[in-house]
Structures are given as structure tokens and as C-alpha cells.
Amino acid sequence: MARRDWIEAAYQELARAGERGVGINALAARLGVTKGSFYWHFKDRSELMGALLDRWAHERTDEVLALALGSTPDPLERLRRIQALGREVAPVDRAMRLWAQHSPDAEEAVRHADRALLGHIAACLEGLGLVPDEARLRALLMLRTWVGGYLVPAPDGGEAPGADRTLDIFLADTAVS
Amino acid sequence: MARRDWIEAAYQELARAGERGVGINALAARLGVTKGSFYWHFKDRSELMGALLDRWAHERTDEVLALALGSTPDPLERLRRIQALGREVAPVDRAMRLWAQHSPDAEEAVRHADRALLGHIAACLEGLGLVPDEARLRALLMLRTWVGGYLVPAPDGGEAPGADRTLDIFLADTAVS
DNA sequence: ACCTGAACACCGTTCAAGT
DNA sequence: ACCTGAACACCGTTCAAGT
Numbered sequence A, B: 001m002a003r004r005d006w007i008e009a010a011y012q013e014l015a016r017a018g019e020r021g022v023g024i025n026a027l028a029a030r031l032g033v034t035k036g037s038f039y040w041h042f043k044d045r046s047e048l049m050g051a052l053l054d055r056w057a058h059e060r061t062d063e064v065l066a067l068a069l070g071s072t073p074d075p076l077e078r079l080r081r082i083q084a085l086g087r088e089v090a091p092v093d094r095a096m097r098l099w100a101q102h103s104p105d106a107e108e109a110v111r112h113a114d115r116a117l118l119g120h121i122a123a124c125l126e127g128l129g130l131v132p133d134e135a136r137l138r139a140l141l142m143l144r145t146w147v148g149g150y151l152v153p154a155p156d157g158g159e160a161p162g163a164d165r166t167l168d169i170f171l172a173d174t175a176v177s
Numbered sequence C, D: 001a002c003c004t005g006a007a008c009a010c011c012g013t014t015c016a017a018g019t
Helices: A003-017 A024-031 A035-041 A045-068 A075-088 A090-099 A104-127 A132-151 A165-170 B003-017 B024-031 B035-041 B045-068 B075-088 B090-099 B104-127 B132-151 B165-170
Strands: none
Touching: A003 A024, A003 A035, A003 A045, A003 A090, A024 A035, A045 A075, A045 A104, A075 A090, A075 A104, A075 A165, A090 A104, A090 A132, A104 A132, A132 A165, A132 B132, A132 B165, A165 B132, A165 B165, B003 B024, B003 B035, B003 B045, B003 B090, B024 B035, B045 B075, B045 B104, B075 B090, B075 B104, B075 B165, B090 B104, B090 B132, B104 B132, B132 B165
């Protein structure tokens, strides 16, 4: 049982059940050891949670970097890829954002990651003809619309068919429309 | 110490510190009694939380009803009032939505309340010339944009000056623009 | 009717003791 | 070096006993 095994198991629980779902007892049972083992590898629970933060931050940095260095130069296609990534990472992204609501450390990690992500979205919007200030504002509102989906599901179960109408709406008066 | 005193104190804690902030020990200390008293008035914690749900549902119903019966017939002005209400009730609204992420009961209460709210927003958008389907979709995306602000704060501290640019953007191709 | 106080289960935490 | 097992604090919960 290595430190990284605890982190891996905890990360999966975080994505599955949120920050509260990461319990030492449950993890110990799942890993087939007693919780005393946990306290050999970690000072306390918050050290484990800190490791999860680091892991997530690295993953997210890589993902956004991959987007920024992506092969397509077409801004609209880039925005679609950001959206696709968003759907892919939704479970852990949601867990992180909810956690950030009551943890300053998680809040800082999310804010830092969002700076990069918002920068990339805004760059795409500039590529479509928006001036920098307008691009930054719309990038923020677009991200809020996507993330807001965690807290406001479509009323008629299942995602509305025109969910990626978000792009159309936020690009209403750009080169695209 | 009456049942409603517990509910009132708990409701304040909910808005202040979220669902986890509602602790029997802390409430008992604040009310100057022992927690044994609590279990005279309530079967258990979940009965208290259910009472909070009811209280919030009534409050929210009244608020949205007041908006719907409001004096202004102007749809744009009505949308501005919805936004203003949103800012006013942000603390408890945020707490409710976060709570809804891990409680089916809270989830149902929020979804029910959102049905009314989304209906009212959509009605305003129809008043501005959108067809029903488009109005419903944009109402959903607008609400998500506002609520998404809980999870994605403005990167440069403090709300961006043009925060209610949301209206402009979502009304881009209506009678307003 | 309303509350106290002691007890219990659960979970995070500590630590002496084992291998 | 790595883990066990017993102990403790904290909080939700129960309940017999008080007024």
C-alpha cells in the first residue's frame, strides 16, 4: 500500500461522491487495511485532500495546455473542443467546484485553473472578432453558463437538444453569425 | 423554546454557512439549551432540514408570485427585477442549490421552484418577441449564467462592471436590440 | 409539556506496540 | 518501513429521569 494508492482511490471517490465522500474509514476498507495505515502515509485528512488538489491542478493544466496547443487554428472548432472537454471532466470538475465553496485551498486551485481556461476561451473569442474586454466578459459568462448546468439541470430531464446553442447565443454579433 | 425558534435559527445558519453549518450542538448552544431539547421538538435532524425546505419553498413561491403579479408590464423591466431578486436572495439560494447536490429532497424543492421561475423568465422573453421554445431555452441558459456565478466568481475580484450585460447578450436578436 | 444528562454509534485522529 | 488495535474527541441520536 503506497501513498499514491491512497491518492488514487481518494481521487476516484472525489469524482464519484464529492469531497465528503472521501472518508478514511471507507478508503481503508476498500484498500483492505486499517485506518492506522493511512496515518503512516499522511499527517491527516487535509494532507490527503491537498494531494488531490495538486493532482487535479496538474491534470487540468495539461488539459488546457493541450487545448491551447491543439492542432486546429479555427477558433469556433476550438470552442467546441473546450465544450467537449467540459462534458468529459464534468464529474471531477463539479466535485472540485462544490468543494471550493467551503475550502479556501480548493477555491484557490479552481480560481487559478479558471484563469488559464478563461484566457483560452477569450483568445478564441478574439479570434472571432471580439475586442479583448468583450471577449473576457463573454468568456466568463459562457463558462458560468456551462458550470451553471451543475446547479440548474434541464427541467425536462436530460440535456436540452439545443444545449450547445450557448455558442450561437454568445457569438450572436461576431464573424460567425 | 418553540419548534419555530429552532427552525428560524437553523434557517439563518443555512443561509450563512450552508447545510453542513446546521448543527444540533451549535444551535443548542446558540439557543441556550441542550440538544436533548431539540429531540423533543424534532424526530431527528432530517425533520429539521425538511422544515427548512418547506420554509424556503414557501418564501420562494411568494417571491416569484410577487414578480409575476408585479406592477410593471414591461418585460425588460421585469427581467431586471428578477435579476435584482437573485442578488437579494443569493445567500440562501446558493445554500439551497449546493445542498441539492447531495440531497434528493432539496434537489426536488429546487427543481420545483425553478420550474416556476423559468416559466416567468420565459414569459418575459416571449413578451420580447421570442417564440416559446426559444424563450424556454434562453431562460434556462440565463438562469444558469446567474447561478453559475456562485461557482465561477469574476477572476479580478468583485463583480465585473458589465455583469448585467447578460441581458444584452441573451436578448441580442429580440425587439430590444 | 418540555428539558437535562448520561449513554451510544460514527468518524477523524493519535500512538504505543507489533512485524 | 509499514501496519494493527485500542483509545479519544466530536457530533448525531436515544432515552430514562426530572420539573
